[in-house]
Amino acid sequence: MTQSSDSFLLIIDYNLSRIDDVVAMRRYAYExxxxxxxxxxxxxxPHDYAIADLVLALDPRSSDFVTTGLxxxxxxxxxxxxxxxFxxxxxxxxxxxxxxxNLPxxxxxxxxxxxxxxxxxxxxAEYRSILEPQDMFIPAHTTIHNADELIEFVRRYPGGVVLKPACEGNNRGVVFLNANADLRQALQEVEPYFSDGIICEQVIPLQQEYSFDGLGHLCFTTEKCTASGRYPVETGQILPARLSQTQEHLLTRVGKLANLLVGQCHGPFHNEIKIDTDATQAAVVEPNRRPAGMKIWSLAERVYGLNFYHLWVDRALGQPLPKQLPAPQGIAATIMLGSAHDGYLDLAADEYEPERLFKKALDLYNKAGINHELEWFGFTLLPSLGNWVRAIPKDNGDFIAMVCVYSPNAELDILALKTAISDCWKQVIAPYLYQEKKQDVFSCLSK
Structure with missing residues (x-):
């Protein structure tokens, strides 16, 4: 291979939903x-070769990844x-x-x-004696291999358990169970993930869920909107989180403890955390050493005026981060958009214009006479075209689209807005849902 004189920023893998973020970092690194x-x-x-200057085929899950990578x-x-x-x-x-x-x-x-x-x-569990005095709740857990083990664990924790893949993001395969649940059916639902392990945890008995997000020493807290019931799917994100000072201190303390346990210091993090209503205890749902999903860093750019993807590139190239975040301005949210009823999603070729579909929903919203100073951005049609869409999502893959919104008015009732635009979207998408799958559903994509 001939060596060129170019300098490179190395990006190691990415989730397909983050393709726009890779494009943005590539552009910033060059400019x-x-x-x-x-x-x-x-x-x-082909899309990988389009978003990078050079692409090498290497699987990070391969046992010889480091050797072949070198x-x-x-x-x-x-x-x-x-x-x-990434x-x-x-x-x-x-x-x-x-x-x-020898790269940082x-x-x-x-x-x-x-x-x-x-x-x-x-x-x-190993550091329980240190963590619990810091108001950290640590749920009981076990690794599940068969139905008998699951039945025994549920018997020990009748208040409920959560069954989930050991190494899977995006809220896929997460199932809430109690003693009355069909446990064998639940095992069938998570069967695709058995090769990497299935973990069963005691339900965290805390009510409110947030995420502790950021990069290096820069941190902020995002409020999660999560569905109740069997499938705890995230339906939205709100930034900044609406918190008391006591709640914020607790979340920050536990979020930093999670970073300590997984070795985060200079890079990105997204730690999902639950707290109780009186802010006396918190528990880590899961830690992540990567940027948050659901466009949380895009929300942060509106609220704090800083592009975290640019800052991540700066940090990787040896540049210092700002000493602290500016004071938040306004409020922003990501809203997941679903369906009012089950069905196959089929968009005719002349309608396959995602922004046009959302504009119809926005027109309905505006006709209701709701007047706010709003910036709608980041609308994304998720890869559900031709798939069976559920009115009650089992995971984030069951949503049809998502959109972000920002208002300079920090007092805006963002939950009411979320409900209203979701209802308008469901009205718009209803004509494209069918009980039987059409054979030519992908014809518009093959052109």
Whole structure:
């Protein structure tokens, strides 16, 4: 391979839903620093080659990823300026590779706790005597291999348990169970994840859920909107979270403890946390050493005036971060948009214009006479075209779209707005849902 004189920012893997973020970081790295982007990706597809200057086919889940990565990157060693790990699958192996390349990265060994939910609970249990005095609740947990083990664990915790994959993001495969649930059916639902392990946890008996987000020492708290019932799916995010000072102090303390346990120091983090209503106890649902999903960093850009993806590139290239975040201005939210009833989603070719669909919903919203100073942005049609869509989502893949909104009015009733625009969207999308799947549903995509 011929070596060029270009300098590169190395990006190790990404989740497909983050493709726009990769594009933005690539553009920023080139415009701000004059360097190109080298992407490592398992089984790269045409879109991967379109969003990076150079792409190498490497699987971060492969047991020899670090060895093969060092060999593949050997011609570029003098040209690598910095590296980012941008997927859950790569959080540990990617950090190991960057360590071997002598590029700045948070600790690779501890990163395992940010990938495996089982390992993280084991780490928590090991340090229980330190964590519990910090008002941290640590749920009981076990690894499940069969129905008998699940039945025994549910018997021990009749208040409810949560069954979930050990190494899966995006809220997929998470099921709430109690003693009256059909446990064998629940095991069938999570069967696709058995190869990486299934963890069963005592339900965290705390009411409100948030996420502790940020980069390096810069942190903020996001309020989660989560569905009740069997499938605790996230239906939205609100920033800044509406918190008392006591609640914010508790969330920050526990969020930083989670970062400590998984080795986060300089890089991104997204720790999901529950607290009780009187802010006397908090529990980590799961830690993540990556940027938050559901466009939370895009919300933060509106509220704080800082682009966290740009800051992440700056940090990877050795530049200091701001000393602190500015005071928040206004309020922003991500809203997941679903369906009023079950059905196959089929959009005719002449209607396959996502922004047009949302504009129809927005027209309905505006006709209701609700007048606010709002900026709608980040509308995304999720990859559900042709799929069976559920009125009650089991995971985030059951939503049809999502959209973000910002208002300079921090006192805006954001939950009422969320309900109103969701109802308008359901009216717009209803004509495109059918009880039988059409054979030509993908024809408009193949052109």
């Amino acid at each position: 701000r620093y004059g360097i190109k982007t080298l992407l490592l990706r398992a089984n790269p597809e 060999k593949a990157l050997a011609p570029f060693l003098k040209q690598l300026r910095g590296g980012l790990v 997927s859950d699958n790569a959080v540990q192996s990617g950090a190991q590779l960057l360590e071997q390349l 990265v948070d600790d690779a060994t501890l990163a395992g706790g940010a990938f495996s939910k089982i390992l993280y609970r084991q780490i928590e």
